[in-house]
Amino acid sequence: MTKIDIGINEQDREKVADGLKRLLADSYTLYLQTHNFHWNVTGPLFRELHLMFEEHYQELAEAVDDIAERIRTLDVEAPGTYKAFAELSSIKEETSIPAAEKMVEILTQGHEQVVKTCRDVLKAAQAADDESTVALVSDRMSVHEKTAWMLRATSKK
Template sequence: MANQATKETEIKSAVNRDDRKALSKRLGEVLATSYVLYHKIHAYHWNVVGPLFYAVHKLTDEQYQDIAAAIDEIAERVRALGFPTPVGLTSYMQNSVVEDVSGLPSAEDMIKELAADHHKLSEQMRKAVEEADKHDDVFTADLLTSRIGAHEEAAWMLTSLLSK
């Protein structure tokens, strides 16, 4: 069976093609960062040890499940705009504002790193919301605004584990 690459899909939209392409590029970057963060959360979920094990294990379980669902929504939005999603781990790493897992830090450092990464993704999403607003794409702006809230809450919950 031949491998057929996904091509641009012609769609009817109030948002013109060039604007949809720009939005798809921004969403592709958000998708890449989300995927890298998903992987990091999952890796830390599997490998956390120490007194914070149970709290971090439970919280990261909720977070990686939430972000997995969001990844699918974001990818489907890119496709609905008429463009293919980024593919391949290399593409994700090149477009992510979150760095890949490079070792296994302490539970405290995992928490700090994940909280910072949620904030990085939120900032990237804010830029994508600005792009969506500029092109009057209210659906994309709404999707991302909702996700910003989820990531800010995730960062807060993680940071709260370290409060004294």
């Protein structure tokens, strides 16, 4: 394979890719959590939450692919194991099956954490003049902000 020459130096590409790895790990962890809750939600809000969680995990499944491919575009290997994701993610794994209301709270916090991770990656991408990563991360941030809002609205009494 030929050497990469996209106008971003190696050090900046690696710094941006490191942030994207954290974003990938957070997104994948949130995907797994959302899928788990989709399968296991119960109670009066079952149908609404079951369908909402399905929309969310399907969107996240596409997102993790986009993020991993951006890492590869920067000529850096993308993480792809549970172990790597666990080490990189700032989202705590949920090992129990909480009540539906708690699921909504946990997922809200997860989406908000992804927004914070996006903000960190955005700074590195802007500093590197990496507009492709800026666009990807800005779009991801918008999706997660909106999803967190929708989840918060679901839990309002």
